[in-house]
């Protein structure tokens with residue numbers, strides 16, 4: 001954790017007040033409602049905004065320390081910034097845009113120009129001008145240009161928000177590749193829960209300028225004590241491995257700590273790692289294993305906790321899947337959104353053994 005951000009900035013009614021330590025690689029998603037301060041946080045890291053009480057240390061380099069009057073200007077900070085709309089130079093072709101990024105690079109070359117081109121698959125586009133690119137291609141070039149500057153951190157502010165669903169799907173695998181192959185930490189602002197589920201390793205939840213949660217993605221998503229910022233997208237992420245395939249019904253079984261789920265097979269191989277997203281609204285609870293149900297996934301669980309849901313009629317139940325071998329402590333957490341009346345009728349309480357019925361689960365990678 002050698003990236004540390006301590007920022008306090010008041011702006012009228014709004015105050016950004018964060019103290020964060022970020023991992024040295026991977027994607028940290030910054031998520032929260034409109035106006036909660038996500039862009040302001042990024043701008044402070046970039047030095048585009050100066051928090052009067054601030055300390056910004058990125059990968060061991062001090063960029064701001066107001067206690068010593070230190071403030072490194074933006075142009076001297078080795079960072080990449082990718083905006084919602086790719087701001088490429090229209091008078092330059094892709095090669096020229098990349099060269100412009102490289103001019104900003106400090107002497108160190110952590111990643112070669114060829115590697116950047118290769119990582120983002122833009123070799124066929126090098127001779128084109130920005131207006132000859134699709135929205136998704138433009139964003140890939142914008143990311144490549146940011147990387148060509150040899151940044152110590154990549155700041156991405158809703159980089160997919162201006163793209164339609166098809167373009168977003170096209171660009172997500174490239175972002176996954178960056179996450180898996182680069183050692184540049186990324187701060188990724190988004191409104192989209194599916195991007196968080198697919199890309200993030202770490203999640204920072206902001207609300208009204210404050211950090212309400214920060215930590216590894218799966219553990220943070222399964223918490224019961226957070227405000228319902230994710231709404232209908234509330235749910236957990238299970239990290240598992242493909243254990244079996246059912247070719248006849250096009251299903252794949254993904255095993256994770258404490259259980260396994262059958263899901264639609266999208267060309268998986270046995271042994272492959274898989275991230276599975278299970279939304280709280282797709283999980284219901286039974287006291288006995290139900291007979292004659294269409295639901296394929298039944299998981300024995302212990303009730304861990306119960307919290308009020310988004311409204312007075314709802315309850316959120318945290319369940320620990322404990323279907324692994326006896327005596328093995330490994331488990332995974334699920335969330336189930338049920339009505340408060342059902343929670344009362346079933347007399348759910350921490351420690352009770354129940355069955356989670358998972359109506360739907362989606363593979364996110």
Ligand SMILES: Nc1ncnc2c1ncn2[C@@H]1O[C@H](COP(=O)(O)OP(=O)(O)OP(=O)(O)O)[C@@H](O)[C@H]1O
Pocket residue numbers: 011014032033034035036037038039040041
């Ligand atoms: N230039 C500005 N001058 C004054 N207030 C601003 C300015 N920019 C943003 N704000 C206010 O600061 C707060 C935080 O804004 P910010 O843009 O960081 O939020 P955000 O979480 O990125 O929002 P969104 O998701 O809508 O982009 C908001 O209350 C916003 O109205």
